[in-house]
Amino acid sequence: MIPEIGHLALILALALALVQGVLPIIGAARGNAALMALARPAARGQFVFVALAFACLAQAFLGNDFSVLYVAQHSNSQLPAHFRFAAIWGGHEGSLLLWTFILTIWTVAVTQFSKQLPEEMLARVVGVMGLVSVGFLLFMLFTSNPFDRLLPAALDGRDLTPMLQDPGLILHPPMLYMGYVGTSVAFAFAIAALLGGKLDAAWARWSRPWTTVAWIFLTLGIMLGSWWAYYELGWGGWWFWDPVENASFMPWLVTTALVHSLAVTEKRGAFKNWTVLLAIVAFSLSLLGTFLVRSGVLTSVHAFAVDPARGVFILAFLGIVVGGSLVLFAWRGPQVGLGGGFDIISRESMLLVNNVLLMVAAASVFLGTLYPLFMDALGFGKLSVGPPYFDAVFAPIMALAVFLMGAGPFARWKQSSATELLKKLWGWLLASVALAVIVIFAFRHWTAPIVGGVTLGFWALLSSLAYLVMRVREQNASGVWAKLRGTTRSTYGMLLAHFGIGIFILGVTLVKGYETTSEVVMRPEDMTTVGGYTFRFINAQEVTGPNYRGVRVAVEVTQNGTRVTTLYPEKRIYNVQTMNMTESAIDTGLFRDLYVALGEARSLDEWVVRIQHKPMVDWIWVGCLIMAFGGMLAVSDRRYRVPSRRRQPEAGALAMAAAKTS
Amino acid sequence: MLLPKKTALASLPRRRLLQLAAIGAAAALLPACSDTTPEEAPAQGDHFPDIVLPGLDGRVAPLSAYANVALVVNFWATWCEPCRREMPDLEKLNALFRPEDLRVIGITVDSDANLAREFGMRLKLTFPLLSDSNQALSNSALRITGFPTTYLLRRDHSIASIIIGAREWAEPKMVDEIEQQLAVQRIAAV
Numbered sequence: 092m093i094p095e096i097g098h099l100a101l102i103l104a105l106a107l108a109l110v111q112g113v114l115p116i117i118g119a120a121r122g123n124a125a126l127m128a129l130a131r132p133a134a135r136g137q138f139v140f141v142a143l144a145f146a147c148l149a150q151a152f153l154g155n156d157f158s159v160l161y162v163a164q165h166s167n168s169q170l171p172a173h174f175r176f177a178a179i180w181g182g183h184e185g186s187l188l189l190w191t192f193i194l195t196i197w198t199v200a201v202t203q204f205s206k207q208l209p210e211e212m213l214a215r216v217v218g219v220m221g222l223v224s225v226g227f228l229l230f231m232l233f234t235s236n237p238f239d240r241l242l243p244a245a246l247d248g249r250d251l252t253p254m255l256q257d258p259g260l261i262l263h264p265p266m267l268y269m270g271y272v273g274t275s276v277a278f279a280f281a282i283a284a285l286l287g288g289k290l291d292a293a294w295a296r297w298s299r300p301w302t303t304v305a306w307i308f309l310t311l312g313i314m315l316g317s318w319w320a321y322y323e324l325g326w327g328g329w330w331f332w333d334p335v336e337n338a339s340f341m342p343w344l345v346t347t348a349l350v351h352s353l354a355v356t357e358k359r360g361a362f363k364n365w366t367v368l369l370a371i372v373a374f375s376l377s378l379l380g381t382f383l384v385r386s387g388v389l390t391s392v393h394a395f396a397v398d399p400a401r402g403v404f405i406l407a408f409l410g411i412v413v414g415g416s417l418v419l420f421a422w423r424g425p426q427v428g429l430g431g432g433f434d435i436i437s438r439e440s441m442l443l444v445n446n447v448l449l450m451v452a453a454a455s456v457f458l459g460t461l462y463p464l465f466m467d468a469l470g471f472g473k474l475s476v477g478p479p480y481f482d483a484v485f486a487p488i489m490a491l492a493v494f495l496m497g498a499g500p501f502a503r504w505k506q507s508s509a510t511e512l513l514k515k516l517w518g519w520l521l522a523s524v525a526l527a528v529i530v531i532f533a534f535r536h537w538t539a540p541i542v543g544g545v546t547l548g549f550w551a552l553l554s555s556l557a558y559l560v561m562r563v564r565e566q567n568a569s570g571v572w573a574k575l576r577g578t579t580r581s582t583y584g585m586l587l588a589h590f591g592i593g594i595f596i597l598g599v600t601l602v603k604g605y606e607t608t609s610e611v612v613m614r615p616e617d618m619t620t621v622g623g624y625t626f627r628f629i630n631a632q633e634v635t636g637p638n639y640r641g642v643r644v645a646v647e648v649t650q651n652g653t654r655v656t657t658l659y660p661e662k663r664i665y666n667v668q669t670m671n672m673t674e675s676a677i678d679t680g681l682f683r684d685l686y687v688a689l690g691e692a693r694s695l696d697e698w699v700v701r702i703q704h705k706p707m708v709d710w711i712w713v714g715c716l717i718m719a720f721g722g723m724l725a726v727s728d729r730r731y732r733v734p735s736r737r738r739q740p741e742a743g744a745l746a747m748a749a750a751k752t753s
Numbered sequence: 754m755l756l757p758k759k760t761a762l763a764s765l766p767r768r769r770l771l772q773l774a775a776i777g778a779a780a781a782l783l784p785a786c787s788d789t790t791p792e793e794a795p796a797q798g799d800h801f802p803d804i805v806l807p808g809l810d811g812r813v814a815p816l817s818a819y820a821n822v823a824l825v826v827n828f829w830a831t832w833c834e835p836c837r838r839e840m841p842d843l844e845k846l847n848a849l850f851r852p853e854d855l856r857v858i859g860i861t862v863d864s865d866a867n868l869a870r871e872f873g874m875r876l877k878l879t880f881p882l883l884s885d886s887n888q889a890l891s892n893s894a895l896r897i898t899g900f901p902t903t904y905l906l907r908r909d910h911s912i913a914s915i916i917i918g919a920r921e922w923a924e925p926k927m928v929d930e931i932e933q934q935l936a937v938q939r940i941a942a943v
Contacts, residue, residue, distance in 0.1 A: 326868060331832060463835075463899065472918020473835035474899040479862060479888055610867045690871060701867065 094159050097147025098238040104140035104195075105228040107133050111198075111221030115214035119286070127214035131202045134217050137224065138195035145192045148179055148237050158244030161185060161237045167250035167667050169638035177261040178251045180268075184237035189265065190381060191227045193272045194220065201276060201301070208297060215283035216276075223275055226408045234401045250638070250667035259319030267312030267339055271377040273305025274346055278374030281367045282416060285423040290367065295357035299350075300731045302370075306350050307722040309343045314715035325673030325688040327608070327703045329711060332481040337460040338380030344453040345373040348446045355442050359504055361430035362439075364420075365446070371420060375413045376453070382409065434506040441499035448492040455484045486540070493547050493596065496589055497554030501561070519557045523549035534605050534706075544600030551593030555586045584725025588718045595714025601707040608703045614696055622704025624685060625649045629657070631696055639663045639672075644698060646687050648678065655685075660700075662689045684708045794896040801826070801910045804890055806860065806883040809870040814881055816858075816910065823855045823935040824906040825922075828891050830861055831868045835919035836901040840876055845923035846931075847880040849939040855931075860885050862892075862900065907935055 111133035118126025150156075152175045157163040165182045166175050180189040198220045205213050231237070251260075280298035284290040316339065321329040330336065349369040355362045382405045433439035459476050467473050501515050527545040531537045562582060566574040609621045613628040620626070629645040641663035648655040658676035665672065675688035683706045690699030795801060801824075805815040816824070827843055829836035840859075847857040857880040861869040866884045873882050891897045903920070905913040913934045921927060932938060 326865075328865075333832075466899070466918065472916075472920060473838075474901060474918040475830075475833040475835060476899050477830055477832050477862075478864070479892060480898070483892075608865065608867060610871075691874065699871075 093147050093150050094156065094238040094240065097144040097151075098236065100140040100144040100147065101228060101232055101236075101238075104137050104144065104191075105225065105232065107137040107140065108221050108224040108228055111137060112218055112225050113221075114218075115221075116218035116286070119211040119214040119218070122211075124210065127210050130214045130217035130221075133221065134195070134198045134202050137221070138199045141188075141192050141195045144238075145179075145188060148185060148188060149176060151238075152176060152179055155248070156244075157246070157248050158241055159237075160239045160241040163241050163245040163248045165248065165251055167248040167638065169666065170248075170251055170256070171637055173261060174251060174256050178255075180264045181251045181255050181260065184231065184235045186264065186268075186381075187227060187231050187235055188237050190268055190272060191224060191231065193265070193268050194224050194227065194275060197272055197276055198224070201279075211287060212283055212294075212297075215286050216279045219279035219282045220275060223279075223412070226412070230401075230404055230408065234404055247667075250665070253639070253663070253665040253668060253670045253672045254323065256638075256665075257319065257323055259315065259323060263312060263315040263319055266308055266315055270305055270307075270309030270312045270346075271339075271342060271381060273301065273308055274342055274370075274373045274377045276301040277305065277346075277349060277370040278416070281370035282419065284367060284427065285416075285419050288423055288426045290356075290363050290427040292357050292360055295353050295366070296730070298370075299353045299357055300726045302346065302350055302353055303722050303726050306343070306346045307719045307726075309339070309346055310715055310719045310722065313339050313343055314712050314719070317715075318712050321708075322675055322677055325675045325701075327606075327675070327686045327688070327701075327705065329602075329708065332459070332478045334460050335384050337456050338384050341453050341456050341460075342373055342376040342380060344449050344456070345369060345376055348449040348453075349373050351442050352446055355439055356430070359431060359433070359439060361433065362443070362446075363427050363430050364424050365443075367420060367424065367427060369446075369450075371413075371416045372450075375409070375416075376457075378409060378412060431505075433504070436502065436509050436512070437507045438499060438502040438504045441495055441502050445492055445495050445499065448488055448495070452485060452488045452492070455488065456481065459484070490543060490547055493551055493592060496592065497550050500554075500558045500585070500589075515561070516554070516557070519553045520550065523547075523553050526553075530601075534601075536605070538604065541600055541604040544596060544604070548593050548595075548597035548600060551589055551596060555590045555593065559586055579728055579730075581725045581728040581730075584721045584723070584728070586721070587724060588721030591714045591717030591719075591721060593714070594710050594717055598707045598710025598712075598714055602705050602711070606703060606705045606708075608701070610690065610699060610701045612693065613698055613700045619700075619702065621702045622683070622685075622706075623650060624655065624704065626687070626700075626702050628698075628700065631698065633695075634661065636663065638667070639665045641674075642689075642692070642695065644689060644700070646676070646700070648685055658685065658687045660687045660689045662692070679709060681709070682707060794894070795912060797912050797914060799912055801904060801906050801912055802890070802894055803910075806885055806890065809861070809866055809873060809882040809884055814883060819856055819858075819910075821908050822853060823908050823937050824904075824910065825855065825857045825931070826904040826906060827857065827859050828862060828885075828895075828897055828900055828902045829859055830863050830900055831872050832863070833900040837872070839901060839919040839922060840872075840878065842920075842922035844876070844878050844880065846928065849923075849928060849941050850937060851940055854937045855935065856880065858883065860891070862886070862888050905931065905934055908937075 110129060114126045115130035115133075118124070118129070148159075148161075151159045151162045152166055153172060155162075155166070155168045155175075157166075161182060161184050165185070166178045170178065179185045198217060201216060201220070202213070205216075208216075277298055280294070280301070284294055313336075316336065317329045320331065320336075321327065349366065352362045352366045352369050356366045459480050463473065463475050497519075498512055498516060501512055523546050526549040527542060530545050531542060559578070562578050563571070563574045566577045568574050568577050607622045609619060611617075611619050613619065615628055615630050617628045618625055625648070627647045627649070629647055631642050631644045634641050634643045641661050643659050643661045646658045646660065648658060656678045658678060660676040661674035663672045663674060664670070673688050675686060677687075678685040683704060686703040686705055688701045690701055692698050801816070803815065803817050805813060808814045825843070825846065827836075827839075829840070831837065843857050843859065847855075850856075859873075859878070859880060859882045861882060862885050863869045864886050866886055869882065869884065885891050891902075895902075899917060901919055903916040905916065907913050928939060
């Protein structure tokens with residue numbers, strides 16, 4: 092009975108989504124206040140019903156209702172309860188429900204925090220989000236209903252893929268989806284601006300925090316995914332340029348560009364068209380990512396043939412969203428206007444070049460991800476371009492972008508000069524090179540990419556610090572503390588995010604340049620040395636978990652005779668899917684990880700052991716965390732908390748003030 | 754803070770946006786192209802380079818050791834799904850011929866050779882696996898853009914054909930084709 096309630100709730104949510112998507116937009120076009128006023132209640136009602144559907148599916152999973160096909164396919168009575176809950180989004184249908192649920196959460200958030208928005212704007216924004224929701228609900232109800240029954244019911248479920256049975260599954264997909272779906276808010280604001288034909292500094296200020304929040308979630312989601320892959324796959328890699336990863340990385344790149352472009356639109360009124368276009372592209376890539384990953388089309392074009400209804404729906408939906416919004420852009424874009432001019436060397440131009448670089452990077456990832464798909468479709472056979480392509484194309488583009496990132500904040504709006512920039516920055520540039528040389532001497536081995544990477548990393552760190560020093564000096568207040576307090580949170584946010592990039596680059600470069608791996612056959616009492624640490628195989632013991640059997644090996648780690656830790660890597664066989672899983676054991680440190688994973692067993696006592704010493708690897712994720720924290724600081728800036736409608740006439744003045752303070 | 758002077762350029766924002774965009778794009782693309790050398794990659798009919806690469810078993814195996822043997826040289830990687838899928842077929846193909854007539858050689862471009870060796874062990878591959886981990890051969894000399902890419906070499910190691918993408922190597926039609934192109938004969942039925 093409960094699954095039927097869930098199904099009915101989805102149908103009712105669809106009805107409300109139609110109301111939310113159509114009537115307020117008509118109301119805004121005709122100036123009909125009654126129709127516009129429908130936006131809020133419809134959005135909240137839709138949220139209630141989608142939440143109800145979500146709760147029903149959760150009940151089916153937690154209550155082991157194997158008469159629901161989706162539950163029978165993705166769960167098992169032996170599965171621990173927290174994984175049974177997370178298994179809701181362990182497959183296609185449930186992921187779509189999670190997507191829609193998160194979309195309604197974002198919509199309700201928009202209705203809640205929109206007191207300063209004019210009614211027409213709100214009606215259009217919420218309306219566009221309603222239309223997106225209509226698409227997803229139709230897709231779910233017609234091709235991917237999570238509540239389909241399985242009759243007669245299965246005795247037990249087929250279990251969740253062992254690879255997904257990890258805390259990573261509980262956190263990573265919801266975070267990533269919060270990011271994906273968050274770009275729909277920026278998209279809705281952009282479409283609303285096109286519909287209304289008005290795009291000013293106030294508009295940018297409204298949509299900017301939403302975009303930044305979406306960016307924060309994308310950053311955290313990708314970070315969690317990378318970390319999860321690192322410890323779960325057992326290879327010690329943290330990024331594989333896998334199509335699924337690329338699908339989340341492309342929206343991140345474009346959203347990063349959008350965050351910066353919005354800054355220009357808010358402060359200088361420039362880049363208006365570009366900002367709108369970026370918002371459309373970011374959301375389109377989020378949609379594309381969701382569908383590509385979920386449809387399985389990336390591993391084979393033939394996935395479409397398995398279920399043509401889904402494929403056709405996806406193509407049609409993408410066509411409507413991308414095509415429709417681009418047509419609207421072509422038609423209304425010219426009315427939005429371009430904004431003020433600026434000099435060839437100015438903060439605007441720096442941001443523009445950075446934006447272009449980020450877009451080129453996104454395009455190259457797009458090409459590398461979809462190229463095999465096109466080749467396969469054209470009958471050239473299956474092939475893959477893989478990491479060599481991405482490393483070769485991506486690294487140089489980003490190196491240039493990061494270099495400009497350090498210099499950009501020092502350039503003045505509208506007009507700046509190269510000599511002035513050079514005068515401010517050459518000392519810091521030299522310092523970056525000097526620090527890089529010191530690091531490389533410490534590691535006693537170098538290649539050109541390492542030198543470049545380390546220099547860039549320090550450049551990102553030092554230029555952020557230098558900018559902070561400059562801003563503090565400029566303050567009128569007396570005392571360092573007062574000066575620090577006088578600097579806005581959005582400035583701190585930006586600096587922290589750039590600082591995080593520096594930490595990230597150092598992590599990536601040093602782990603790529605200086606990691607050591609050894610694969611050895613070990614028996615009890617065997618010893619091997621990797622990266623200055625000695626690893627001793629103590630013993631192997633059989634272990635039994637709630638839904639798996641396995642072997643756990645104890646490896647003692649010592650350095651210069653002192654015991655560091657004992658690691659316990661495991662090899663597991665899960666009962667239902669009889670799949671082999673490697674559980675690596677990691678000793679995490681600020682400057683290095685020790686990573687031990689089991690390969691094949693020669694006998695119970697003799698194992699191929701893969702041991703890795705990974706310097707600075709955790710800086711990769713710490714860097715991402717710092718970036719996300721920078722985003723949070725920026726969002727909490729005082730000017731986004733201007734509470735009420737009465738401030739609107741001052742919007743122009745406020746934008747001027749904001750421009751002056753920076 | 755704002756300079757009152759308005760330059761001539763500033764009054765043409767659209768054109769300048771385009772110029773800046775073009776500069777940015779060009780700057781981005783330059784480093785990607787700069788490492789190209791005028792030298793052409795060997796094509797059909799050319800002689801395949803006499804490569805010397807380390808084997809995954811640690812031994813260095815020069816291609817010249819296979820004098821007067823036709824070769825099927827397959828470039829692959831563990832991150833390449835279609836490559837992984839065609840490996841069992843290549844193993845079957847290798848078993849269809851006498852060692853002095855035709856050999857399959859796998860060249861992995863994995864940066865981590867251990868992963869490739871583990872994979873080879875798991876599939877019990879018996880043909881030689883070589884490592885081109887810094888892609889000196891596949892990228893610099895041969896300009897391979899996608900994987901798998903397979904070279905069919907005649908007995909004199911001239912290139913009979915270059916096959917891009919995965920194939921079903923053990924299918925009778927494919928084996929016929931290889932026999933015809935490389936002038937060799939199988940010893941077992943497919």
